Amino acid sequence: MHIVETQYHTCCAPPHELKLKSGVSLGPVTLAYETYGTLNKDKSNAIMVFHSLTGDAHAAFFHKGEEKPGWWDTMIGPGKGFDTDKYFVICSNVIGGCKGSTGPASINPKTGKPFGLSFPFVTIDDMVAAQRHLIDHLGIKKLLCVSGGSMGGLQALIWATQYPDYVESVIAIATNTRHTAQQIALHEVARQAIMGDPDWQGGDYYGKSIPARGLALARMIGHITYMSDKSMDEKFGRKLIAKERLGYDFSHDFEVENYLKYRGGNFVQRFDANSYLYILKSLDYFDMAAEGKLTDVFAKARAHFLVISFTSDWLYPSYQSKEMVRALKANDLDVSDIEINSSYGHDAFLVEVEGQTKLISHFLARMQKGVAHV
Amino acid sequence: MSEAGKSIRFDHQIIIKWVDKGSRVLDLGCGDGVLLELLIKNRGCHGTGVEIDEKAIYSCMAKGLTVSHIDIDAGLADYSNKRFDYVILNESLQEVLQPRKVILEALRVGKKVIVGIPNFCHVRARLQIFFQGRVPVTKELPYEWYDTPNLRFLSLKDFRYFCKNNGIKILDEVGISGSKRVGARPNLFAHTGLYLLEK
Numbered sequence: 001m002h003i004v005e006t007q008y009h010t011c012c013a014p015p016h017e018l019k020l021k022s023g024v025s026l027g028p029v030t031l032a033y034e035t036y037g038t039l040n041k042d043k044s045n046a047i048m049v050f051h052s053l054t055g056d057a058h059a060a061f062f063h064k065g066e067e068k069p070g071w072w073d074t075m076i077g078p079g080k081g082f083d084t085d086k087y088f089v090i091c092s093n094v095i096g097g098c099k100g101s102t103g104p105a106s107i108n109p110k111t112g113k114p115f116g117l118s119f120p121f122v123t124i125d126d127m128v129a130a131q132r133h134l135i136d137h138l139g140i141k142k143l144l145c146v147s148g149g150s151m152g153g154l155q156a157l158i159w160a161t162q163y164p165d166y167v168e169s170v171i172a173i174a175t176n177t178r179h180t181a182q183q184i185a186l187h188e189v190a191r192q193a194i195m196g197d198p199d200w201q202g203g204d205y206y207g208k209s210i211p212a213r214g215l216a217l218a219r220m221i222g223h224i225t226y227m228s229d230k231s232m233d234e235k236f237g238r239k240l241i242a243k244e245r246l247g248y249d250f251s252h253d254f255e256v257e258n259y260l261k262y263r264g265g266n267f268v269q270r271f272d273a274n275s276y277l278y279i280l281k282s283l284d285y286f287d288m289a290a291e292g293k294l295t296d297v298f299a300k301a302r303a304h305f306l307v308i309s310f311t312s313d314w315l316y317p318s319y320q321s322k323e324m325v326r327a328l329k330a331n332d333l334d335v336s337d338i339e340i341n342s343s344y345g346h347d348a349f350l351v352e353v354e355g356q357t358k359l360i361s362h363f364l365a366r367m368q369k370g371v372a373h374v
Numbered sequence: 375m376s377e378a379g380k381s382i383r384f385d386h387q388i389i390i391k392w393v394d395k396g397s398r399v400l401d402l403g404c405g406d407g408v409l410l411e412l413l414i415k416n417r418g419c420h421g422t423g424v425e426i427d428e429k430a431i432y433s434c435m436a437k438g439l440t441v442s443h444i445d446i447d448a449g450l451a452d453y454s455n456k457r458f459d460y461v462i463l464n465e466s467l468q469e470v471l472q473p474r475k476v477i478l479e480a481l482r483v484g485k486k487v488i489v490g491i492p493n494f495c496h497v498r499a500r501l502q503i504f505f506q507g508r509v510p511v512t513k514e515l516p517y518e519w520y521d522t523p524n525l526r527f528l529s530l531k532d533f534r535y536f537c538k539n540n541g542i543k544i545l546d547e548v549g550i551s552g553s554k555r556v557g558a559r560p561n562l563f564a565h566t567g568l569y570l571l572e573k
Contacts, residue, residue: 326452330454339443355432359431359435362435
């Protein structure tokens with residue numbers, strides 16, 4: 001059993017603060033990160049993976065004394081898709097988060113109190129800018145690959161376009177280049193759930209009662225969007241909870257209700273409501289083509305791409321991946337893409353291990369050999 | 375051909391000869407990527423495949439190829455003019471919805487286009503139609519009318535007419551039967567026709 005510990009890197013102390021896209025400066029900035037495998041002598045085997053909305057730096061292996069491995073342990077490890085016998089894999093948390101990196105729950109050095117809503121708005125670009133300091137700190141000039149699913153994919157795309165010299169290849173999974181009205185709408189409902197909870201207190205709830213009901217509700221909405229009609233029907237159907245017949249009252253009747261309640265309740269133990277609000281906002285603001293055409297944005301990229309999407313994913317539908325692929329092809333970039341047939345909805349990027357293991361390991365092998373097909 | 379080269383399909387052998395060393399190649403309907411891999415290994419080509427079958431994508435990736443999971447009919451619009459030295463449509467043209475558009479698009483994104491088509495007017499097929507009064511099912515055209523993936527039925531002659539009417543130059547034509555080149559009367563004796571085109 002591989003044991004791993006989360007590490008922390010602090011940078012951007014005043015007067016060298018991180019200049020955020022909003023114009024506000026933030027510093028010092030701490031990033032939580034973990035590494036798996038060994039960095040080779042010429043530092044050419046480093047791969048950076050990025051987590052999705054509520055993930056953290058703990059992507060693989062086990063924390064001491066814990067029974068559950070990291071969130072992408074199925075894909076990262078010896079002999080796995082991201083083979084830690086060959087590659088040095090880094091997973092970094094994001095700023096704005098609540099898993100060891102600087103975020104709204106962190107103490108504001110100027111006041112000695114948690115930031116709360118005085119924390120500046122961060123974008124995906126800002127998250128990546130902070131991660132670049134970490135990669136510089138590790139002395140890595142070029143990442144063999146940057147990869148992530150969902151929000152993790154957004155970070156990989158920003159790496160490829162903002163810091164093209166750092167990126168040899170990109171594996172973008174179940175992700176997109178801009179958030180659509182539907183995605184923003186779903187996020188707004190989640191935000192209203194949190195902000196409508198009286199315990200939210202305008203974000204100033206630290207040391208008091210947390211907005212648990214609102215946060216749990218937001219998470220329940222999220223979980224519905226991660227599944228598909230089919231996967232929910234297969235998992236729960238109309239199964240009743242320890243009941244022979246319908247109760248004809250407002251207690252829970254169906255298993256799916258219990259599942260959502262369990263997921264929501266679980267989540268409030270491990271995630272900060274303000275972080276959830278901030279990160280959702282960073283997703284809403286994400287639009288790579290905000291200042292022009294997507295084709296022009298990717299003109300800066302020089303990486304080799306593997307783009308993976310899933311047929312039943314309606315949160316990050318595959319047409320968005322195809323849009324991305326078109327813009328990459330228009331720039332004569334080396335791009336492979338696949339739409340995997342899966343009924344798991346957006347969750348597929350974490351669940352469909354077998355196919356992705358093949359695709360990713362073969363793609364990385366080619367990247368390591370330096371074979372280009374442009 | 376080298377010792378290993380003996381197992382290379384005859385149509386692939388011709389295509390490998392046609393394609394210049396170091397060319398940029400787009401293989402439309404590349405299947406499991408056998409031809410692309412040969413072109414990369416034997417001719418030092420830079421190749422990209424387009425394939426609609428998900429399983430075939432995994433095979434291509436295992437060979438270390440670049441491949442796009444998309445329909446041929448939709449797969450060409452993204453590329454700039456003369457992006458490739460060769461665009462290959464081997465055994466795939468008869469399955470596309472809009473063959474004319476696809477060939478013209480292929481000639482836009484490629485300097486030269488290689489097309490391989492099954493000959494639906496091979497002598498055996500003609501005899502089946504004439505004597506049995508049935509739509510031909512042969513070793514080379516094994517499908518029944520109700521389960522064929524082929525949407526288009528054409529002969530080598532039809533294809534030559536098509537090229538003439540669309541201002542497409544045929545630089546070379548090879549009729550193939552089994553693993554042999556058909557010298558005389560290919561429209562009667564060739565099972566497949568291979569064309570090297572330019573516009």
